[in-house]
Amino acid sequence: MNTFIPEPGRIPFVLRLAIRIVEKVTGQRMMPARLLSWYPKAAIGSGALESFTAHGRNDVEKRLLRLVRLQTAFAISCPFCIDMNAFDFEGHGVSRQEFEAMRAGFPDGFPVSLSGRETTALQYARLISATPLNFPPDFVSRLNEEFSEREIVMLAATASQVNYWGRLIQSLGIPPAGFTEECQISRGSVNGN
Numbered sequence: 001m002n003t004f005i006p007e008p009g010r011i012p013f014v015l016r017l018a019i020r021i022v023e024k025v026t027g028q029r030m031m032p033a034r035l036l037s038w039y040p041k042a043a044i045g046s047g048a049l050e051s052f053t054a055h056g057r058n059d060v061e062k063r064l065l066r067l068v069r070l071q072t073a074f075a076i077s078c079p080f081c082i083d084m085n086a087f088d089f090e091g092h093g094v095s096r097q098e099f100e101a102m103r104a105g106f107p108d109g110f111p112v113s114l115s116g117r118e119t120t121a122l123q124y125a126r127l128i129s130a131t132p133l134n135f136p137p138d139f140v141s142r143l144n145e146e147f148s149e150r151e152i153v154m155l156a157a158t159a160s161q162v163n164y165w166g167r168l169i170q171s172l173g174i175p176p177a178g179f180t181e182e183c184q185i186s187r188g189s190v191n192g193n
Helices: 013-026 031-036 040-051 059-075 079-086 096-103 116-129 137-146 149-171 182-188
Strands: none
Touching: 013 031, 013 040, 031 040, 031 149, 040 149, 059 079, 059 096, 059 116, 059 149, 079 149, 116 137, 116 149
16 A cells, blocks of 8 residues: 655655654654655654653553553554554553454453453543544543543543544555554454454
8 A cells, every 4th residue: 555645755854864763763664754754844743742642650551551542543443553552562561352352342341351440541542532522421520530630631642642643644545564463453354344
């Protein structure tokens, strides 16, 4: 699959340097960064957004944020986002069973391995990713019972960021980068479709 537009012939030096660093770190050709170079302000803004991503202060937060990123990627059916966020999911404490259940859209309900906080966070990611946005009052009450204000902002920002990248990447026709084999699975079967 080709992107909707070609890479620019000339990339400004600062962006070229940033792209080189990102590609060295990821080990992959990063088409989003390359295509954003057509409009350097978008490239810089997107890079700044990415640099301030919440990563979690401990393993519990890291797992929770990875679950939210994956849930959002599946909710918006973004193969690139699934590929990127599925990388080393088990290293972030997400089991294969949890990943497969999420990929299938939880047809049998949430796995028992997920805590109440985690299922609430996954439901929140789904609601953030739906159109139109609708947050039932009973859900908002549960969200406020389970999470602090800081945590709610982290969850909302994380899901919103994946939504941003998913819309941007898909609107440019960017295929998965090849971080994982999961992108092969997700191409034909996102949320069981």
